[in-house]
Amino acid sequence: MGALAAAAAAPAAAQFRVEITGIGGNQIPVAIASFRDEDKAPVSVSAVVRADLQRSGLFRLVDAPGSLDENARVNMAEWRSRGADALAVGSVLRLADGRFDVRFKLWDLVKGEELVGQSHAALPADLRLAAHRIADSIYQNLTGERGVFSTRIAYVTKAGNRFSLHVTDADGEGGQIALASPDPIISPAWSPNGKELAYVSFESQKAVVWVQDVATGQRRMLANFRGSNSAPAWSPDGRDLALTLSRDAVAQLYLMSREGGAPRRLTSSTAIDTEPVFTPDGRQIYFVSDRGGGPQVYRMPVGGGNVERVTFSGSYNISPSISPDGRVLAYITRQGSAFKVMVQELAGGNASAITDTSDDESPSFAPNGRLLVYASRAQGRDVLMTTTLDGRIKSRLLTSGADMREPAWGPFGR
Amino acid sequence: MQLTRRTLRTAALVLALGGLLAGCSSTKLDEAPVESRNVPADGSAGKPAAGGSAAAQSSVATVDLSKSGAAAATGLLAQRVVYFDFDSFVVKDEFRPMLEAHAKVLAGNRSKRMTLEGHTDERGGREYNLALGQKRADAVLKTLVLLGVQDTQLEAVSFGEEKPTVPGNDEAAWARNRRVELKDK
Numbered sequence: 001m002g003a004l005a006a007a008a009a010a011p012a013a014a015q016f017r018v019e020i021t022g023i024g025g026n027q028i029p030v031a032i033a034s035f036r037d038e039d040k041a042p043v044s045v046s047a048v049v050r051a052d053l054q055r056s057g058l059f060r061l062v063d064a065p066g067s068l069d070e071n072a073r074v075n076m077a078e079w080r081s082r083g084a085d086a087l088a089v090g091s092v093l094r095l096a097d098g099r100f101d102v103r104f105k106l107w108d109l110v111k112g113e114e115l116v117g118q119s120h121a122a123l124p125a126d127l128r129l130a131a132h133r134i135a136d137s138i139y140q141n142l143t144g145e146r147g148v149f150s151t152r153i154a155y156v157t158k159a160g161n162r163f164s165l166h167v168t169d170a171d172g173e174g175g176q177i178a179l180a181s182p183d184p185i186i187s188p189a190w191s192p193n194g195k196e197l198a199y200v201s202f203e204s205q206k207a208v209v210w211v212q213d214v215a216t217g218q219r220r221m222l223a224n225f226r227g228s229n230s231a232p233a234w235s236p237d238g239r240d241l242a243l244t245l246s247r248d249a250v251a252q253l254y255l256m257s258r259e260g261g262a263p264r265r266l267t268s269s270t271a272i273d274t275e276p277v278f279t280p281d282g283r284q285i286y287f288v289s290d291r292g293g294g295p296q297v298y299r300m301p302v303g304g305g306n307v308e309r310v311t312f313s314g315s316y317n318i319s320p321s322i323s324p325d326g327r328v329l330a331y332i333t334r335q336g337s338a339f340k341v342m343v344q345e346l347a348g349g350n351a352s353a354i355t356d357t358s359d360d361e362s363p364s365f366a367p368n369g370r371l372l373v374y375a376s377r378a379q380g381r382d383v384l385m386t387t388t389l390d391g392r393i394k395s396r397l398l399t400s401g402a403d404m405r406e407p408a409w410g411p412f413g414r
Numbered sequence: 415m416q417l418t419r420r421t422l423r424t425a426a427l428v429l430a431l432g433g434l435l436a437g438c439s440s441t442k443l444d445e446a447p448v449e450s451r452n453v454p455a456d457g458s459a460g461k462p463a464a465g466g467s468a469a470a471q472s473s474v475a476t477v478d479l480s481k482s483g484a485a486a487a488t489g490l491l492a493q494r495v496v497y498f499d500f501d502s503f504v505v506k507d508e509f510r511p512m513l514e515a516h517a518k519v520l521a522g523n524r525s526k527r528m529t530l531e532g533h534t535d536e537r538g539g540r541e542y543n544l545a546l547g548q549k550r551a552d553a554v555l556k557t558l559v560l561l562g563v564q565d566t567q568l569e570a571v572s573f574g575e576e577k578p579t580v581p582g583n584d585e586a587a588w589a590r591n592r593r594v595e596l597k598d599k
Contacts, residue, residue: 184576186540200544205529206571207544228548228572231541244545246570250552251545272545288542295542318539332539339538361539406540 027060028142031084034067036091041100043127045092045134051171052135052149055386056370057393059142070105070119076112085110086142090134092127099123102130106138115141128174148366152410153373154178154188154197155384159402165199167214170366170409172384172397178214189232189241190410191258197408198222198232198241209243211258222260233276233285234258235302242266242276242285242302253287255302266300267307275319278302279326286310286320286329297331313351317342319362323369328389330363330372341374343389354391364409373397373407490515494596496554497589500535503546503553513554516596517561524564527599530554532572533579535588540574547572554594569599 030053038045053059062082068074068089079087090104103119116137122130132149139147148170157164163185168175179185183202190197191211198211207228212219223229227246234241238258245254245263251272254263267273271291278285279299286299289307297311297320311317316334323330329344333351338358344351359377366372366386373386378396382403387394397404493512496505505513520526532551534543551570559565580590 184573186544186574186576202573202576205531206569207573227570228544230544244541246545246548246552246572250549272542272549274545275539275541288539316538318542334538337537 027058028086029060029062029084030086030088030138030142031062031064031079031082032088033064033090035089035102035104036067036069037094038067038092040094041092041127042124043131045090045102045127045131046088048128048131048171048173049088049135049138052132052147053138055171055393055395056139056147056149057388058139058370070103070117074107076107076109079107079109086115086138088134088138095121100127100130102127102134104134104137106141128169132169132171145370146368146412148368148371148409148412151367151412152194153364153384153397154190154408154410155375155404156185156188156406157402157404158184158382164402165197167197167410168397171395178212178217179219186406187231188406188408189234190408191234192236192238192411194411194413198234200230200232209241220260222258223256223263225263231275233278235278236280236282242278244274244276253285266302266304277320277322279322280324281326286322288318288320297329310346311344311351321363321365321372322346323365324367325369328365328369330365332360332363341372341387343372343391352391354387354389355385355394357385362406362408364407366409367412371409373409375405375407491519496550496594496596498550498592498594500588500592503549505553505557513557514561517558517563520558520564520567521562524567527567527569529597529599530558530568530570531595531597532570532574533577533591533593533595534575535591536575536578536583537588538575540576544572544574544576547574550592550594554596 032046032050034046062084069091087107093101095101099121101121105117106115108115135149136147151170152167154167163181164177165179165185166175167178181203186200188197188199196211196213200207201210207230209223209229209232210219211222225245225247229245231244232241241256244251251274253266253273253276255266256263269291271289273289275288276285284299285302288295289298294315296317298307298309300307314333317331319332321330329346331342332339333342339360340353341355341360341363342351343354357376361375363372363374371386376385382405384397384404384407385394490512496509530551532547534547555568555570578591580587
């Protein structure tokens with residue numbers, strides 16, 4: 001196995017755990033010193049940064065004893081000898097108005113130069129966000145790609161007979177409840193601008209699609225036709241939603257304006273067609289259909305045209321998710337009695353299982369395409385996991401012990 | 415155990431048919447020493463008594479099966495759940511009499527409306543299961559329409575795997591959860 005569990009430094013260790021299975025070949029060794037005076041703030045900023053970087057799978061944390069602020073003179077040679085290629089230092093200073101001045105500096109120890117220096121004031125409630133933004137900055141400066149640490153994830157919990165739609169930081173912390181209901185909630189979907197969530201609520205004793213403004217809580221019924229209304233998916237321009245309706249047949253795909261109105265039917269089969277998702281260019285829709293017997297992933301042009309089958313191995317393939325660059329398909333396959341996350345290059349390539357759990361559901365890509373969040377089962381509970389696309393680095397999002405399901409990773413831009 | 419007046423009357427008829435109370439005109443029904451297990455479940459006791467009578471020699475108690483309530487005594491309208499085999503959407507023959515009873519009531523009262531609520535067991539994806547539950551509810555809807563109910567009186571909906579009646583993850587629980595529930599609107 002060779003599995004080792006590495007815990008982030010306290011106090012973050014009590015909140016999440018990063019499991020590393022196998023060692024990534026080209027992880028960047030980075031040292032994150034404790035920020036000066038962060039122990040006087042409600043959030044340990046450097047611990048959040050460390051856990052973020054570790055969970056991404058692209059970094060190896062080098063031990064950094066003591067605390068260093070952005071003004072400290074850095075002994076490059078000494079840090080190099082510890083094995084670090086980069087070093088982050090900083091401070092968290094309480095301002096007179098109650099906010100915190102969060103400063104940080106990133107050193108490239110190989111070139112011996114400062115890569116970035118930042119300072120900004122954050123409300124106490126936004127300190128976690130400030131820490132995630134520092135992690136994003138480090139990630140982008142060292143990898144050249146955007147980080148996803150300051151993005152958000154929506155998911156549903158079930159505790160007794162209470163269902164709640166949550167919105168949290170990408171590490172599962174800082175959660176807030178967008179909707180609480182005595183009836184089930186499924187299939188949350190973020191609008192491309194990250195301001196609204198579409199979802200299915202059973203509050204009227206049937207499946208109805210709602211759209212809710214996350215910041216204000218204002219909500220509107222989008223689709224409440226005869227029968228079931230479900231599986232909302234936003235078009236990349238945010239103007240339309242694809243969804244599944246049963247008003248004309250058991251389950252067919254339709255397209256609706258985000259403002260509501262008359263739905264346009266997209267599929268005309270005698271089978272079940274459901275779980276639509278748009279490709280990032282907005283031209284195609286991937287979906288699940290059992291027109292060939294068991295459920296498989298298909299695709300079709302949004303404007304109409306030939307339906308093409310995409311998955312071929314296995315008799316039960318559902319819940320497609322397309323990477324933001326349009327190149328990778330993630331979905332759930334049934335193997336015997338197990339359900340597993342699969343990842344497949346769309347340009348051609350074999351599908352590979354990337355988990356060793358057996359009750360996986362609902363994979364959803366991070367907006368930079370480097371991670372997936374999915375629902376699974378561990379120790380008798382429904383849990384949420386993130387994984388790198390190669391399956392090597394997984395992390396479990398922890399909460400108070402309610403069953404967690406239906407994750408949807410939000411877009412960039414908070 | 416509380417017995418309803420109707421049950422008592424029916425039970426009394428049974429006993430009368432058996433000759434146990436024949437001629438005992440002074441026996442009060444409310445005090446009749448009957449037990450519920452003496453009541454046949456198949457409805458045979460509901461047939462009008464021919465000849466014998468519990469109260470007076472010439473009185474005849476009429477039980478009209480065409481009226482709702484009378485049928486409830488047979489248990490058919492009290493049944494409101496259709497169970498399905500694994501991965502199946504076929505309405506099994508054993509549920510036919512129950513659906514016929516409900517169809518008769520709906521056909522006799524066009525203002526009456528019913529929701530058919532499809533459910534699946536917990537295995538598989540939530541959205542696909544929602545569609546599978548819809549397919550089961552639609553199958554029951556089609557059966558009722560063939561039995562004379564108007565399509566507009568019915569709405570087929572689905573809860574997928576979201577509302578199991580039985581917790582647990584074995585076949586016994588799954589079999590109870592693969593169902594369509596008939597609910598008055």
